[in-house]
Amino acid sequence: MHEHDPIEILMHEHRVIEKMIDVLINVTRLIEKGGSVDIEDLKAITDFISTFADKCHHGKEEGLLFPAMKNRGIPEEGGPIGVMLVEHEEGRAAVRGMREAIRLMAKSDATASKLFTRNAWRYVNLLVDHIQKEDNILYVMARDVLSHEDMQKLLTEFERVEKKDIGEGVHEKYIELVERLWKKYVSKQS
Numbered sequence: 001m002h003e004h005d006p007i008e009i010l011m012h013e014h015r016v017i018e019k020m021i022d023v024l025i026n027v028t029r030l031i032e033k034g035g036s037v038d039i040e041d042l043k044a045i046t047d048f049i050s051t052f053a054d055k056c057h058h059g060k061e062e063g064l065l066f067p068a069m070k071n072r073g074i075p076e077e078g079g080p081i082g083v084m085l086v087e088h089e090e091g092r093a094a095v096r097g098m099r100e101a102i103r104l105m106a107k108s109d110a111t112a113s114k115l116f117t118r119n120a121w122r123y124v125n126l127l128v129d130h131i132q133k134e135d136n137i138l139y140v141m142a143r144d145v146l147s148h149e150d151m152q153k154l155l156t157e158f159e160r161v162e163k164k165d166i167g168e169g170v171h172e173k174y175i176e177l178v179e180r181l182w183k184k185y186v187s188k189q190s
Ligand SMILES: [Fe+2]
Pocket: 058, 061, 084, 088, 130, 134
């Protein structure tokens, strides 16, 4: 799918991440209503965010796309690339908060739910906005400045990252996870 265009690959990953964000929104609302959510599902959501959204997707942006854009004269400082990098870091901080909350939940700590929901909303609000900015501003800019050769090179490097750094079949495993949790928490609730 979308094997010809690296920007399409990244945009497709955004759609998968958005689906998990919908799951996270409903799970967070459930917790706020005092409902119980399987702790294994919370772990699976943070695992998805750390591996699929951060290591795999943000990794491709930080390690390959942004450097290619800088190479074509887009500065990191004072521009959208710098903003995106800061937002990736903010996302990581929110996920650390969610993980800490899950750890406390396992010990039945009374503050755990609040800590989870606070960091979950922080992540949701940040990422929804972040994805919009990339789809509508940064990726448009990338298409403008990158040559056909740059694009081909990105495509090859994306494939290498998926196979060597992430591991064969891992991407597919996370797609299945999103579908399973989406069926459980989103399609049944709406
Ligand atoms: Fe990003």
